[in-house]
Amino acid sequence: MLRRASMLLACRSILAARARPFSTDLPAAPSADATFTEAWTKVIPNMDPPKTPLSFMQPRPPTPSSIPSKLTVNFVLPYASELATKEVDMVIVPATTGQMGVLPGHVATIAELKPGVLSVHEGSEMTKYFVSSGFVFIHANSFADIIAVEAVPLDRLDVNLVQKGLAEFTSKLSSATTDLEKAEAQIGIDVHSALNSALTG
Amino acid sequence: MASNAAVPFWRAAGMTYITYSNICANLVRNCLKEPYKTEALSREKVHFSISKWTDGKPEKPTIRSDSPEE
Numbered sequence: 001m002l003r004r005a006s007m008l009l010a011c012r013s014i015l016a017a018r019a020r021p022f023s024t025d026l027p028a029a030p031s032a033d034a035t036f037t038e039a040w041t042k043v044i045p046n047m048d049p050p051k052t053p054l055s056f057m058q059p060r061p062p063t064p065s066s067i068p069s070k071l072t073v074n075f076v077l078p079y080a081s082e083l084a085t086k087e088v089d090m091v092i093v094p095a096t097t098g099q100m101g102v103l104p105g106h107v108a109t110i111a112e113l114k115p116g117v118l119s120v121h122e123g124s125e126m127t128k129y130f131v132s133s134g135f136v137f138i139h140a141n142s143f144a145d146i147i148a149v150e151a152v153p154l155d156r157l158d159v160n161l162v163q164k165g166l167a168e169f170t171s172k173l174s175s176a177t178t179d180l181e182k183a184e185a186q187i188g189i190d191v192h193s194a195l196n197s198a199l200t201g
Numbered sequence: 202m203a204s205n206a207a208v209p210f211w212r213a214a215g216m217t218y219i220t221y222s223n224i225c226a227n228l229v230r231n232c233l234k235e236p237y238k239t240e241a242l243s244r245e246k247v248h249f250s251i252s253k254w255t256d257g258k259p260e261k262p263t264i265r266s267d268s269p270e271e
Contacts, residue, residue, distance in 0.1 A: 079244060115225050115229070130229065132222070132225040132226040132228070132229040133221070133222045133225045133226070134222070149222050149223070149225070149226040150225075150226035150229050150230060150241075152229065152233060152237070156233050156234050156237045157232055157233060157234065158232060158233065158234045158235075158238075161231065161232045161233075162232050165228065165231065165232060179213075179214040179215065180214050180215060180216065182214065183210055183211045183213075183214035183215075183216055184216075184224065186210055186211075187211060187221060187224050187225060187228075188224075188228060191225050191228045191229065192228065192232075195229070195232055
């Protein structure tokens with residue numbers, strides 16, 4: 001039953017993909033509607049036409065024809081913007097499929113992050129953060145948006161708490177009964193082992 | 202009914218992504234060193250009051266908070 005549904009979806013998405021280009025290839029929508037502005041000035045010549053949300057937004061940078069030399073990274077957390085349009089050489093993100101290196105000109109990708117270390121390489125400096133989970137959206141124009149729920153520089157982590165947590169969750173896994181408890185214990189083990197390897201590796 | 206995609210273990214156990222993500226974030230916050238740990242935990246505290254409405258009138262509100270109140 002599910003196989004037929006996914007086949008139908010696949011057919012429909014292939015047809016749609018031919019008709020719809022990636023969002024970064026589309027021309028940016030015009031920020032002011034010309035017909036509206038003319039009609040406004042005819043009726044109310046003394047007042048400025050009202051601004052729409054689109055006019056406050058910066059237009060999306062187009063995909064350049066040659067690969068740019070730097071990757072522009074926006075690294076945001078729910079409570080702060082860690083890096084805002086920072087130009088870097090490379091970032092290595094902890095995707096669920098493994099450590100992914102992102103260079104300028106990377107193919108457009110959406111990746112889910114697992115708990116792990118994110119490193120930002122700029123010239124000869126490298127800044128590392130431990131990311132709890134999140135997503136990274138890499139656009140065709142060499143912009144990367146990394147969104148994480150919690151990201152801390154490695155020197156703010158306490159090794160003893162990490163090892164205590166790892167031992168605690170390992171024992172919770174062996175004493176867990178329901179599926180949910182087992183899943184929570186497994187999450188605890190994954191996060192703490194990632195923290196451990198980040199601090200010791 | 203076999204599913205085609207390999208689901209992550211937490212989804213198979215009935216947990217949603219956002220619950221998983223919040224659990225991971227809480228675990229990381231609990232492993233921080235001292236001044237950062239209290240900042241992070243106090244930043245994430247929530248406190249709200251919720252009341253059900255019946256017949257167009259609100260009933261007595263219940264207060265949900267991280268710090269238990271008497």
